[in-house]
Amino acid sequence: MSVEIKTYDEKMKKTLEAVKANNASVRAGRANAGVLDRISVEYYGVPTPIQQVATISTPDPRTLSIQPWDRSLLKAIEKAIQTSDLGIHPQNDGSVIRLSFPQLTEERRKELTKQVRKYGEEGKVAIRNIRRDAMDAIKKAVKASELTEDDQKEMEKDLQDLVDKRCKDVDDITAAKEKELMAV
Numbered sequence: 001m002s003v004e005i006k007t008y009d010e011k012m013k014k015t016l017e018a019v020k021a022n023n024a025s026v027r028a029g030r031a032n033a034g035v036l037d038r039i040s041v042e043y044y045g046v047p048t049p050i051q052q053v054a055t056i057s058t059p060d061p062r063t064l065s066i067q068p069w070d071r072s073l074l075k076a077i078e079k080a081i082q083t084s085d086l087g088i089h090p091q092n093d094g095s096v097i098r099l100s101f102p103q104l105t106e107e108r109r110k111e112l113t114k115q116v117r118k119y120g121e122e123g124k125v126a127i128r129n130i131r132r133d134a135m136d137a138i139k140k141a142v143k144a145s146e147l148t149e150d151d152q153k154e155m156e157k158d159l160q161d162l163v164d165k166r167c168k169d170v171d172d173i174t175a176a177k178e179k180e181l182m183a184v
Helices: 002-024 071-083 106-143 149-182
Strands: 040-043 046-049 054-060 063-068 097-100
Touching: 002 106, 002 149, 040 071, 063 071, 071 097, 106 149
Parallel strands: none
Antiparallel strands: 040 046, 054 063, 063 097
């Protein structure tokens, strides 16, 4: 009985991780290696994440430094960053690529806040879809006489409490990222 709820809780936790990952990819005017997570570079014919072919460091709060282990990758990394949706022009000095993050304008902050809210709403929709699947499974179990109606009501209440908790977690993650974006 409680095993089913745990299964759905695991799915909800994965949704929370996805929301966190999406938020990490939104640049907040500060250098954050997370913005490079979705960028891959061709390495021996295989698309490979930049983190797996280079050392990424933050020499100061507004700069990311990317030093590939194989110098022949400099041009490929530079091109991958330029074609991405980062909106930052890489500076290549022959051994290291530097990304300078400019101060965000008020308008850009508001756009990014909308994007973060969208990620949060998508997370909450995913959690509600998981709830729907769980409710369907509970109803099937009642029809198959595997659960009593009292068990059904208790499980539905536990499930709703869990959904409320996970949606609040999504709201907290979203609020924290919004606060980070709006901080000057």
